[in-house]
Amino acid sequence: MPSAADFDETPLSDIEKALPRADFVTFLEEYLVSAAGYLARASACHAAGELAGVGEEAHQLISVAGSYGLQRASELARQLETACRAQDAARAAGLLRELTAAAQAGWAALRARFLDQA
Amino acid sequence: MTETEPPPAERPGARDRAKVILGIDDSTEDLGLLNLILMGAGYSFVGASNPDDACNLVLRAPPRLILLDIQMPQANGFETCQRLRSMPEAQHIPIAFLTARKSRADVKRGLEVGGNDFIIKPFDRDKLLARVHHWTTRRV
Numbered sequence: 200m201p202s203a204a205d206f207d208e209t210p211l212s213d214i215e216k217a218l219p220r221a222d223f224v225t226f227l228e229e230y231l232v233s234a235a236g237y238l239a240r241a242s243a244c245h246a247a248g249e250l251a252g253v254g255e256e257a258h259q260l261i262s263v264a265g266s267y268g269l270q271r272a273s274e275l276a277r278q279l280e281t282a283c284r285a286q287d288a289a290r291a292a293g294l295l296r297e298l299t300a301a302a303q304a305g306w307a308a309l310r311a312r313f314l315d316q317a
Numbered sequence: 318m319t320e321t322e323p324p325p326a327e328r329p330g331a332r333d334r335a336k337v338i339l340g341i342d343d344s345t346e347d348l349g350l351l352n353l354i355l356m357g358a359g360y361s362f363v364g365a366s367n368p369d370d371a372c373n374l375v376l377r378a379p380p381r382l383i384l385l386d387i388q389m390p391q392a393n394g395f396e397t398c399q400r401l402r403s404m405p406e407a408q409h410i411p412i413a414f415l416t417a418r419k420s421r422a423d424v425k426r427g428l429e430v431g432g433n434d435f436i437i438k439p440f441d442r443d444k445l446l447a448r449v450h451h452w453t454t455r456r457v
Contacts, residue, residue, distance in 0.1 A: 261417040265439025
């Protein structure tokens with residue numbers, strides 16, 4: 200079950216108040232699709248042994264996760280980018296697993312809070 | 318006026334609508350969020366995903382502030398900042414770097430190429446708006 204560490208709803212709550220419901224839903228649906236793309240590309244790069252590519256996707260996820268309230272995923276992405284820059288493949292592999300779990304938990308919490316409403 | 322309403326001087330209004338902010342970032346997610354935050358605060362926002370589009374936008378309608386990502390694939394933010402500063406239309410526009418990294422070397426380089434500020438990603442709405450307010454009320 201996602202925890203408070205996975206997702207802070209504050210950044211999106213402000214935007215929810217300012218947008219018509221349909222526009223807000225579209226905004227979040229598009230975000231969830233595109234944000235998941237960074238993680239998928241990071242995993243693909245890792246499988247191909249391209250540590251630099253993993254680092255580039257991790258760099259993007261620092262903001263793509265954190266600015267939307269996924270602070271834990273953002274911090275893990277920052278650590279992953281650092282590990283990739285240091286060519287530390289073993290640490291990068293572990294961090295990518297942690298990042299994947301944290302991001303998926305965060306996005307699930309985001310969906311539950313803002314999209315899975317009656 | 319109710320107790321929850323901001324005083325008139327702090328309310329977004331026609332004066333702020335005229336304050337166009339240009340965001341340059343290859344992340345559509347960051348541009349989308351910047352757009353909603355800044356529009357919600359009463360600013361006008363235009364986004365560019367690459368330096369060429371950004372320079373064209375500056376020529377067409379010089380913004381009051383440029384928010385510039387550093388790590389971009391086509392040209393990094395430092396190179397883009399230098400290019401903007403070489404344009405007469407952009408010489409007096411404040412440029413704030415948006416970055417997920419803020420090393421001492423980044424700050425030094427950013428100032429050398431004509432940047433004015435650093436805003437750290439992931440960005441916090443209130444801190445972002447405070448910096449935007451600061452820079453849209455002055456020229457450099």
